[in-house]
Amino acid sequence: MTMPMAQTLKIEFRRIEPGFVELEIPVQETFCFRPGQLQATPVFAAADFAAVVAAGTLLPPGFINATIDATLKIVAPARGSHLIARGRVVSASRLLTVCAADVFAVDNGNETLCATLLGTARNIDMRIKP
Numbered sequence: 585m586t587m588p589m590a591q592t593l594k595i596e597f598r599r600i601e602p603g604f605v606e607l608e609i610p611v612q613e614t615f616c617f618r619p620g621q622l623q624a625t626p627v628f629a630a631a632d633f634a635a636v637v638a639a640g641t642l643l644p645p646g647f648i649n650a651t652i653d654a655t656l657k658i659v660a661p662a663r664g665s666h667l668i669a670r671g672r673v674v675s676a677s678r679l680l681t682v683c684a685a686d687v688f689a690v691d692n693g694n695e696t697l698c699a700t701l702l703g704t705a706r707n708i709d710m711r712i713k714p
Contacts, residue, residue, distance in 0.1 A: 604638055605633075635705075659698060671684070683702075
């Protein structure tokens with residue numbers, strides 16, 4: 585992935601299928617507000633990337649998408665060795681795609697749901713000149 589934020593977070597995509605994405609980011613101390621516990625920002629970013637990339641898997645050639653709205657609910661601390669975010673499409677249409685993601689903190693192989701996101705992506709036809 586060429587997006588600078590994805591590179592900074594060290595996002596690695598594990599699965600990409602139509603309407604579904606699974607990615608992983610390491611817990612980096614530079615993003616922690618206490619030792620081993622991530623701030624909300626990288627948790628949100630992981631969820632947003634997973635959900636919106638999942639939405640992008642259903643777009644026709646010549647289209648891109650961008651987040652226009654998202655709500656994150658943190659339900660547990662994001663601590664462990666890494667996070668896994670699983671994004672999925674809830675409802676897809678020509679203009680907007682509603683997408684969601686669940687983020688799991690992984691500690692010694694055990695996954696704990698730490699956040700859930702519901703978002704909307706705007707689908708943009710790059711073949712049309714403004």
